[in-house]
Amino acid sequence: EVQLVESGGGLVQPGGSLRLSCVASGFTFSYNWMYWVRQAPGKGLVWVSRINIDGSTTTYADSVEGRFTISRDNAKNTLYLQMNSLRVDDTAVYYCTRDLAWGRFDPWGQGTLVIVSS
Amino acid sequence: QSALTQPASVSGSPGQSITISCTGTSSDIGGYNYVSWYQQYPGKAPKLMIYHVNNRPSGISDRFSGSKSGNTASLTISGLQSEDEADYYCSSYTNSITLPYVFGTGTTVTVL
Numbered sequence: 001e002v003q004l005v006e007s008g009g010g011l012v013q014p015g016g017s018l019r020l021s022c023v024a025s026g027f028t029f030s031y032n033w034m035y036w037v038r039q040a041p042g043k044g045l046v047w048v049s050r051i052n053i054d055g056s057t058t059t060y061a062d063s064v065e066g067r068f069t070i071s072r073d074n075a076k077n078t079l080y081l082q083m084n085s086l087r088v089d090d091t092a093v094y095y096c097t098r099d100l101a102w103g104r105f106d107p108w109g110q111g112t113l114v115i116v117s118s
Numbered sequence: 119q120s121a122l123t124q125p126a127s128v129s130g131s132p133g134q135s136i137t138i139s140c141t142g143t144s145s146d147i148g149g150y151n152y153v154s155w156y157q158q159y160p161g162k163a164p165k166l167m168i169y170h171v172n173n174r175p176s177g178i179s180d181r182f183s184g185s186k187s188g189n190t191a192s193l194t195i196s197g198l199q200s201e202d203e204a205d206y207y208c209s210s211y212t213n214s215i216t217l218p219y220v221f222g223t224g225t226t227v228t229v230l
């Protein structure tokens with residue numbers, strides 16, 4: 001079964017850090033670009049970051065540029081999102097997903113909740 | 119990059135057909151055939167329903183169909199069922215200099 005499982009979310013104070021992980025199974029992880037998407041409570045989906053197959057190319061939304069770092073370990077079939085200088089408006093469920101080809105995003109992980117609050 | 123515009127809500131009775139629109143610009147929907155649609159139940163992850171404008175992944179009911187005209191893409195659900203009650207998001211490739219995809223604002227489908 002093709003599957004993505006996120007972990008690492010939790011409650012953190014403003015200015016703090018968290019590292020999210022996304023473990024892939026059921027497919028050749030190193031073949032696909034990977035993305036992080038977030039959804040604030042009661043809000044819509046927003047693209048956060050992406051990484052190419054070998055990790056040499058990364059892209060970020062303006063709102064997280066300079067604070068978040070996406071990376072991957074193909075040997076461990078794992079995608080990461082290092083989140084620093086967290087702000088209250090980073091509070092959201094964070095999903096990882098695979099780009100099969102030109103915006104065909106499937107599957108999605110179950111999501112991990114990040115709450116930034118004092 | 120601004121979000122694509124979707125109606126906040128659409129409703130229909132069981133068995134009816136409904137259509138959700140997704141309006142963008144020539145820089146996204148109008149310029150590329152890379153529109154996808156996602157279904158999301160409350161508290162659950164999004165699920166791919168349509169990709170590349172009008173293609174269904176394996177296992178997705180043929181009651182779901184997609185189309186595009188100019189800068190507007192559409193998702194049609196025919197033979198509406200109670201299980202179709204969910205949020206739906208469109209997404210399109212865009213020629214943005216940052217992230218190359220943009221989501222729609224989301225539409226809540228209610229089955230009356």
